[in-house]
Amino acid sequence: MSLGKKLRVGILGCAGVAAKSAIPAFRNVFGLELVGIASRDSSKVAEWAEKFSLKAYSSYEELITDPTIDAVYVPLPIGLHEQWVIAAARQGKQILCEKSLGHSLDAVKRMMQACQDAGVVLFENFMCDAHPQHAVVEQAIVHDKIGKPVVFKSYFGFPPLQGQGFRYDLALGGGALNDAGAYTVFMARKLFQEEPIAVTAVLDNGNYAVDVHGSALLEFSAGRTALVAFGFENMYQNNYELWGTKGILRVGRAYSIPPEMKPQIELCVNEQMQEIVTSLECLPANHFTLIFEQFRDVVERNEQSEKKRYYDSILAQARVLEAVRISARDKRRVLLNEVI
Known part of the structure; x- marks a missing residue:
């Protein structure tokens, strides 16, 4: 351009x-x-x-x-x-x-x-990638606020949708994993800054042609794990926690957050057997606008190495989701190096 x-x-x-x-x-x-x-x-x-x-x-x-x-x-x-x-x-x-x-x-x-x-x-x-609340979380990790991150836990799901629609249609690529679970996988990869080693997962279709509930254990290096759950037939949840050796970071509206809403980020630590909770500051932001600005910039720069980084991330995300599907189908732990 x-x-x-x-x-x-x-x-x-x-x-x-x-x-x-x-x-x-x-x-x-x-x-x-x-x-x-x-x-x-x-x-x-x-x-x-x-x-x-x-x-x-x-x-x-x-x-x-x-x-x-x-x-x-x-x-x-x-x-x-x-x-x-x-x-x-x-x-x-x-x-x-x-x-x-x-x-x-x-x-x-x-x-x-x-x-x-x-x-x-x-x-x-994944518009959430651009929201500054996750940069606040990343900075807290860098500054050793929670020690070594050990466990990521995330829930993303919502009550039954009126009229069901494409999310319940197998031919249209429906299902809770593709729609909601993908966010939780994406954020685990983002915060641990690497790809998982193995996946063990459950997907439940209920009475539908697609999965309407699911959960997965993602294993990362150094004994770190991500515990994620998602669904279409749940009380609304949209959050994650990162549990470290010294504290916990909690994000209340992690994936879908209105542009006018102030992010809810908490740092929890123990002092003399008492839990101390501190709110971390982050201004509201429109993550759609921010991700669209990134898209514009990548197109303008037209750098092959930059485009490749995005391709690589897309492929890595797709491999993890495929491992979840295989694990749920075969009822077994799946190594990521099996998924090629």
């Missing part, structure tokens, strides 16, 4: 996350210009185009083949990501795709290969 030229972005699909979070965030990012939206539902896309002052495209193909579009944001159901990420890459579009990128490791590999062949940026939109 030439210096000073805005990156023109189109959206594939009239998804709820686009209206609620992505469209407002795009409009707050200097250097990005949101110009169009595509849907197979002509009446809906016309309504959205008018509401958000965008150009309406009557199909995904029409948008991705428009030479004036530089990048696409893909908030489609997970089961549709592979088809449209690959199609967009072949048209030379930079790609910002909602998580989880794919329903399987093989699907992720095919998407990555298409993007690498085309030389385009591929982002998996």
Whole structure:
């Protein structure tokens, strides 16, 4: 992208996350210009185009083949990501795709290969990665506030969704692991700053075609572990704890946090057998805006080494999720070096 030229972005699909979070965030990012939206539902896309002052495209193909579009944001159901990420890459579009990128490791590999062949940026939109509350946690670790981190514990889940929808549809890549559990895995990898060695997991479908509950034990080096649980049929939970040799860090709204909400970060230590709790300061932030700024910067710099780091992280995340699926299916502990 030439210096000073805005990156023109189109959206594939009239998804709820686009209206609620992505469209407002795009409009707050200097250097990005949101110009169009595509849907197979002509009446809906016309309504959205008018509401958000965008150009309406009557199909995904029409948008991705428009030479004036530089990048696409893909908030489609997970089961549709592979088809449209690959199609967009072949048209030379930079790609910002909602998580989880794919329903399987093989699907992720095919998407990555298409993007690498085309030389385009591929982002998996774990927007929480950009929220400054996690940098506060990381700084507390660096400054030895909790000693050596030993155990990461995280819950992310919510009550049954009205109408169920794509999250309960196997063909559309539904399931609690892909939708909610992926966040907990991502954050364990982020805070331990390495990949797990082994995974033992349980996925429960209940009476559905997809997993609606799940949990996993992720083993890391030096005896560290991550205990994660997720689901669609739970009391709402959205948090993590990092337990160290000297203290515990707790984050109350870890993954989905409104931009106006002040983060809830606590440092807990023991002094003379009493628990002392200190709140750590962090200003509210819009993590969608922040991750979109990162996407813009990576596209602008167009550095192969930087793009490769994102590819490598996407692949590592997909390998862990695949290990969870294999462990749950085979009812056994799975070594990550088995998953290739």
